[in-house]
Amino acid sequence: MNKKITIAIDAMGGDNSPEKTIEGVGIFIKNNKNNKDFKINLFGNIDEINKSINKFGIDKKNIEIKHTISVISDDETPLTAIKNSKNTSMWNCIKSQIDGESDISLSAGNTGVLLVISRMILKMINGVTKPALAALWPNQKGMSVVLDLGANIECDESNLIDFSELGSALYKSLFPKEKPKVSLLNVGSEEIKGTEILKKTFPKLKELSNENNFIFNGYIEGNELMNGESNVIVTDGFTGNIALKTAEGTAKFITDNLKKSLTKNLFSKISLIFSYFSLKQFKSKLDPRKYNGAIFLGLNGPVVKSHGGTDALGFYYSIDLCYKIIKGRLMDQIKENLNHLDGSKKSK
């Protein structure tokens, strides 16, 4: 690859920014110090950014700062924010993609505003009607892509088919050697189960299933989300959001109870000394920071949303995700997947 991978970062979005975002950039640069194929465009207040860069002693060689004067607040609604967004770090960050300055955008700012602004600036891919929010989920064998996680409350069969194509393109960009297995999330595995929309989607995905694109794996139930048998799990934004949040809540419930049990008495506290490294590894595997970064798919350019409350390490993982997606040629993969669809629908 001759051209550098250029990541546009909204340095001002999220809690404790730009300190947190810049510290995350620092971790990324340190971890990629022998790597010459990337560049980072930082959008935000130049003085504050430089202060953090100096604080963390970050090598500025691959960084360019693009000064912006305002920031979108977390309380703002998309409607009011759009009116006043033109000078913000978020707007300019995404705009740099259509100006050809960046390949991908990353922000930890206001989700609603980010989705609306991204769509306004980048526009939908021709033939795709709804964008989806995708994320990586840990599973028994590694990780899978799950979408939509909340961008669209209601979806029809054509949206679910688009999500299958977009999600498998994302999976291929991250794991280039694998043929993604796509499953539809449902309440049973038989073809007759589920909503009318799922029943209409099933035969169409079966028809589209092929070695180049994705292998359609049928329906799965919620308990199969993490068994590692599916690489891409497709659902509407309402169901996906409920599943994601329920998994988060369950994980918290279990680990809170485990923690309580293991610090309950002297014996269990002693046990912690012996299990320290094993439990650390266990905790590390489940660390939500490792899966930080939801990818907004279906636009003419990828946008990644970092959790607003994550720390520098979590933000680093979302920068790393941006880097990998572009290195894996996400937009080309999407183009290839969508070209494969019915020409009448996908052609201009």
Added chain:
Amino acid sequence: MNKKITIAIDAMGGDNSPEKTIEGVGIFIKNNKNNKDFKINLFGNIDEINKSINKFGIDKKNIEIKHTISVISDDETPLTAIKNSKNTSMWNCIKSQIDGESDISLSAGNTGVLLVISRMILKMINGVTKPALAALWPNQKGMSVVLDLGANIECDESNLIDFSELGSALYKSLFPKEKPKVSLLNVGSEEIKGTEILKKTFPKLKELSNENNFIFNGYIEGNELMNGESNVIVTDGFTGNIALKTAEGTAKFITDNLKKSLTKNLFSKISLIFSYFSLKQFKSKLDPRKYNGAIFLGLNGPVVKSHGGTDALGFYYSIDLCYKIIKGRLMDQIKENLNHLDGSKKSK
């Protein structure tokens, strides 16, 4: 209470039955040996049942065996099963409720057939159009009732309102001293969030919210299912099923990983000696057998479905659930809750 609580049990349904179901009955009788307010009607093959009763040395004082000649298999579809169901243990078990012989039915057999037969025999409560499947979920403060978990793929606002009334009646029957807090499962907590059906349900539940019936708590997200702030969580059967299965899958994923970590090396194995009792307590709290038993609500009599694959202890917990529900006057609580609704809808 003068009349005995009479529990009708389909002794033949589920894996390893009747041995498993009868062993479960044995545990129940042993745990309630000083208790004279119950009777158990066992439906199934009298010889097989007696064999298991003798095997486990169960006191037969409060047991009556009702001999039936056939069993509904797990592979049968509701349609074929209904034709041949008249002589089965399941059919006769539920029928004993309209014959006035039993207060509640329990089966670990084929779910689809159980739901259809229950509805055929018991009929819907006047004014309720769809029955719901409810279950108990563990949470940080105890347990909550969640419904619908899969009986109805699509629900409208009047169904969700009925589920709120039915679910809070169930909660009151189990925890008579508490005023149930009812929440709607959604993808955000603001009133404007979610599907059109949820937006229509919200103001109606707000209107119905009162001290006698239930307190409407607004919307909650999936991550709040287990925080203990809601006693009754209402959703449609598709979403509820996805949430339930996702929670199961997540719990399995985490505990599998924990087990792997804690048996990985010598040090972590030593730690297990010290943490044995604490971890046992932790495991016990999360034991799915404790929450075994989904309650089918909205019919003129309660029916409980035990997990088919559970063991004798799991089956015992579902018998105990039946006993508690009837002791807590579930059907009266439902009547009171539904009377409270708009007369034009609920009157005959």
